[in-house]
Structures are given as C-alpha cells and as structure tokens.
Amino acid sequence: MTTITLQHNxxxxxxxxxxxxxxxxxxxxHGLGEHGRNMSNINLTWNGPIWALDFTGHGESTVPRGxxxxxxxxxxxxxxxxxxxxxxxxxxxxxxxxxxxxxxxARPQLVRGAVLVDGPGLSGGAIHxxxxxxxxxxxxxxxxxxxxxxxxxxxRDARPPNYALTFIGLAKAGSGLEDPVAVTCTVNPPWVEAIxxxxxxxxxxxxxxxxxxxxxx
Amino acid sequence: xxxxxxxxxxxxxxxxTRRQDVDGVGIAVYEWGKESDPVVFFVHGGxxxxxxxxxxAPLCADAGWRVVAWDHRGHGDSDxxxxxxxxxxxxxxxxxxxxxxxxxxxxxxxxxxxxFMMQLIDGSPYRVSKMVNIDGMPSKRRMPDVxxxxxxxxxxxxxxSWLDYRHEAHSAERKPGTxxxxxxxxxxxxxxxxxxxxxYLVTIGAKQDHDGWRWKLDPSxxxxxxxxxxxxxxxxxxxxxxxxxxxxxxxxxEPMGWGARERDIRPWLPAGGHxxxxxxxxxFIHIEVPEIVAPKVLDFIS
Numbered sequence: 219m220t221t222i223t224l225q226h227n228x229x230x231x232x233x234x235x236x237x238x239x240x241x242x243x244x245x246x247x248h249g250l251g252e253h254g255r256n257m258s259n260i261n262l263t264w265n266g267p268i269w270a271l272d273f274t275g276h277g278e279s280t281v282p283r284g285x286x287x288x289x290x291x292x293x294x295x296x297x298x299x300x301x302x303x304x305x306x307x308x309x310x311x312x313x314x315x316x317x318x319x320x321x322x323x324a325r326p327q328l329v330r331g332a333v334l335v336d337g338p339g340l341s342g343g344a345i346h347x348x349x350x351x352x353x354x355x356x357x358x359x360x361x362x363x364x365x366x367x368x369x370x371x372x373x374r375d376a377r378p379p380n381y382a383l384t385f386i387g388l389a390k391a392g393s394g395l396e397d398p399v400a401v402t403c404t405v406n407p408p409w410v411e412a413i414x415x416x417x418x419x420x421x422x423x424x425x426x427x428x429x430x431x432x433x434x435x
Numbered sequence: 436x437x438x439x440x441x442x443x444x445x446x447x448x449x450x451x452t453r454r455q456d457v458d459g460v461g462i463a464v465y466e467w468g469k470e471s472d473p474v475v476f477f478v479h480g481g482x483x484x485x486x487x488x489x490x491x492a493p494l495c496a497d498a499g500w501r502v503v504a505w506d507h508r509g510h511g512d513s514d515x516x517x518x519x520x521x522x523x524x525x526x527x528x529x530x531x532x533x534x535x536x537x538x539x540x541x542x543x544x545x546x547x548x549x550x551f552m553m554q555l556i557d558g559s560p561y562r563v564s565k566m567v568n569i570d571g572m573p574s575k576r577r578m579p580d581v582x583x584x585x586x587x588x589x590x591x592x593x594x595x596s597w598l599d600y601r602h603e604a605h606s607a608e609r610k611p612g613t614x615x616x617x618x619x620x621x622x623x624x625x626x627x628x629x630x631x632x633x634x635y636l637v638t639i640g641a642k643q644d645h646d647g648w649r650w651k652l653d654p655s656x657x658x659x660x661x662x663x664x665x666x667x668x669x670x671x672x673x674x675x676x677x678x679x680x681x682x683x684x685x686x687x688x689e690p691m692g693w694g695a696r697e698r699d700i701r702p703w704l705p706a707g708g709h710x711x712x713x714x715x716x717x718x719f720i721h722i723e724v725p726e727i728v729a730p731k732v733l734d735f736i737s
Contacts, residue, residue: 286518
C-alpha cells in the first residue's frame with residue numbers, strides 16, 4: 219500500500235492506494251473514528267485503482283488543535299483528493315457515507331456515483347436547533363486514536379433533511395447520471411430517510427451491485 | 436520597524452492584555468477598567484476584533500465596569516486555527532469567560548457575536564445574567580459575517596467557489612497596502628464609519644510588514660457560503676432566552692449588516708425583552724453613536 223500526502227489548508231491529508239490499476243478510481247471514505255486503511259477490509263470488486271482517504275484528524279492525516287470540525291470541511295478534504303485523482307466513484311461508510319453524499323452534490327461532475335454504507339457516524343446530530351451544553355475539554359488524544367474533537371463534533375453535526383435534499387438535487391442536476399447516489403444502508407437516520415424517497419437514489423441494492431452500475435457509467 | 440500609529444478621539448487601548456490557551460489555540464484577551472469592578476463581557480462580530488470596542492469599552496469601564504473582550508480564533512491577535520466553526524467560537528468564549536468568573540455576568544455582543552452568544556446562553560444559561568445584542572438578531576437575510584459552512588445558501592456555484600478556495604487556502608495571503616489603503620478597503624464594508632476611525636482600526640487589527648500593512652484576519656477564512664444552519668434556529672434560541680434582554684438595530688442596511696427588520700425580530704423577543712430601533716443608523720451602532728448606546732447599555736446592565 220502506498221500513501222501520498224495532499225495539502226488542505228493547514229492539514230496534511232494521507233491518501234492511501236489500496237489497489238493499483240487503470241481506469242476510474244474508487245475512493246473509499248471511512249466512518250467516524252476509523253481511518254482509510256480500515257476500508258481495505260470491505261469485500262468488494264472494482265476493476266481499477268482503489269484509494270482510501272484519511273479525513274482531517276484521523277489516521278495519518280494531521281490532527282489540528284482546538285477542533286472546529288464539520289462534515290463540510292471533510293467534504294473539502296475529499297475535493298482535495300478528487301483534484302489529485304480525477305473523477306471517482308465514492309464509497310463511504312458511516313460518516314464517510316454522509317460526506318460522500320455531500321460531495322456528490324457539491325462536485326457532481328467529479329463524482330461518478332456515491333455508494334452509502336452503514337457505519338459509525340452515519341446519523342450525525344440534530345436536525346433542528348438544540349441546546350448544546352457546556353463542553354470545553356474532550357480529554358487528551360490517546361496514542362494514534364482520532365482527534366477527540368473530531369469524535370465529539372462529527373457525532374453531533376446538524377443534518378437537517380431539507381439540507382440533504384438540496385444536495386441530492388444538485389447531484390441529479392449536475393452529474394448527468396440517472397441515479398447518482400446508491401443507499402445500501404439498513405440504518406435510516408432522517409437525512410437518509412429523506413433522500414431514499416427521492417428520484418435519482420438507488421435503494422434495495424447491494425454495495426457490489428451499485429459499484430457494478432457505476433463502473434459502467 | 437516602528438509601526439505607524441493613529442489616535443482617535445475617545446479611543447483607548449485596554450488596560451490589560453493576556454492570552455488564554457483553549458486546547459492549543461491561543462486567544463488574545465483584553466480588559467478595560469479595574470479588576471475589582473463587576474465583569475461585563477464584550478463580544479465582537481465576524482471579521483472584527485476586540486479593538487473595535489476601543490471607544491465603547493472605555494465608556495463602560497469609566498462607569499465602573501471591568502470590561503473583558505477577546506479576539507475570536509483567526510481574528511486580531513488570536514491564533515490562526517486549522518478549523519473554524521460556530522461551536523468552536525462558543526467553546527473559546529466559554530473558556531475565556533470561565534477564566535474570569537464563575538458567576539453569571541452581563542454580555543454585550545455585536546453581529547455574529549450576538550448570534551453565537553445566544554446559542555451559548557441557550558446551552559449555558561448560568562454563565563450570563565443579562566444580554567445586550569447589537570444587530571446580531573435573526574433575519575431571513577443571509578449573514579455576511581458568518582463563516583463558511585455556517586450559512587444556509589446552497590447555490591451550486593457558491594459551494595464550488597468555496598471548495599475552489601479551499602485548494603488555495605494554504606498559500607493565501609492578505610493583500611498588503613498602506614495604512615490608508617487598508618482603511619479605504621475596509622470603508623467599502625463599513626461605509627458609515629469615518630476614515631479616521633478606520634485608519635485607527637488598521638493600527639490595531641493589521642500588522643505592518645516590510646511590504647506594507649496586512650489585516651491580521653486569517654486569510655484562509657472565507658465569509659459567506661453555505662451549510663445546514665437555518666436563521667430560524669437563532670430565532671428559536673432568542674425566544675427562549677431566560678435572562679433580561681436588550682436588542683439594538685438600526686434602520687440603514689450596510690454590507691456587513693444582517694438586514695434584520697423590527698417586524699422580523701419582535702415576534703421572537705424573549706419574555707420581557709426590549710428592542711431599541713435607532714433611526715438612520717447602520718450595523719455598527721455602538722461605533723456610530725456610542726454616546727447614545729452606552730447610557731442605555733449601562734442603565735440596562737446595572
């Protein structure tokens with residue numbers, strides 16, 4: 219496995235090549251608290267290069283000081299990787315599924331299908347205004363564990379269904395794909411439930427079936 | 436190099452400065468007035484810095500208050516962080532406030548500072564005794580001084596533009612210029628404030644390098660944008676504030692203003708809350724007419 223480093227503002231991102239080859243890459247996005255190398259455990263077939271990204275604060279990517287995480291910043295991590303790799307199919311687990319979904323809407327011409335898989339951090343936080351209690355110290359980072367601020371903030375970032383619907387609209391309008399997003403999750407937090415009902419979203423499909431469809435699109 | 440300086444009538448630099456470490460991010464903290472006086476916290480808006488209170492804070496300090504303010508992360512003399520968020524700003528605020536007092540204290544907050552302090556109070560009502568919100572109340576208009584992903588606009592071009600900027604952020608630099616250049620540039624965003632005041636602000640909020648002055652604001656920050664946040668969330672939080680509340684708005688729109696109208700705000704005022712609408716005044720109410728605002732604020736927090 220080879221690893222390259224990409225710069226996203228003050229963060230160095232680790233991008234791991236899990237499988238070589240030619241053709242459109244598959245980019246794997248890990249769940250909350252995981253890292254890119256975990257994703258090599260997913261059982262899938264892809265006839266082309268496979269890469270896995272460590273999000274900010276995870277794996278071999280920089281752990282910043284003082285938190286400030288959002289899913290949108292992780293979407294920008296993915297966009298940095300897309301500029302390096304070119305158009306990709308995305309497969310995201312948990313938090314990575316939400317980030318893959320956002321990226322499909324934000325960069326519809328670069329994301330050739332986003333496959334959403336169950337995993338840690340899929341749900342996120344509230345879907346409306348909540349009272350956020352005082353919390354100023356997450357405790358020290360243990361060894362090579364992910365940034366405690368990432369675990370805290372990305373487990374409760376707001377994901378209103380109408381926000382998600384805007385992104386599925388952007389993905390449909392900009393990708394040229396009939397179904398730019400495939401939901402393989404069995405867990406249905408409100409944002410997943412909202413997009414499941416939308417045109418342009420594949421449901422009742424396995425991960426491999428979705429990948430096979432996107433490989434030919 | 437000896438930096439150029441400017442003075443402004445009534446402006447006074449803080450009596451004390453220090454740094455507060457907030458989980459590795461250094462926050463610059465400032466105080467006006469005697470340490471033995473009761474505490475009031477002043478919170479600046481987006482793109483600003485605590486020095487924008489250099490006239491208003493001394494008026495309150497001279498009336499017997501210990502005024503404590505700080506530069507938000509990425510602003511003024513506080514550290515440039517890798518990540519910015521509304522929640523991180525709230526945590527920084529809580530860290531500074533708890534370093535000064537464990538007792539509830541009044542807060543005076545402007546613009547974005549007003550909005551995020553309402554969220555802080557909603558979660559930590561025991562920290563604040565009274566709130567003065569200067570044009571930081573909810574509006575259906577976009578909020579131009581709210582960073583990046585905290586906005587609700589979701590145009591594809593806006594998202595793409597924000598992502599494009601992230602690619603260049605690591606090498607972004609503020610454009611250098613003379614002191615007068617920077618004041619003129621800021622004047623486009625603060626058209627109602629005098630050039631003398633803006634030149635004074637340059638000497639506080641910018642630094643002088645060999646090739647000219649640059650604003651200290653982290654160049655990787657980009658205001659405007661998109662995100663899941665909804666204006667009505669601020670409205671809900673304002674309506675449920677459990678403390679005495681005084682709001683100020685002006686009637687003149689400005690580039691940095693939120694465009695909130697009296698009719699937008701009144702339905703969401705908390706119980707017993709009061710709103711002052713100042714005619715022919717813009718977004719920077721406490722800077723435009725400190726002599727009008729200060730007595731009202733002092734009367735309210737006393």
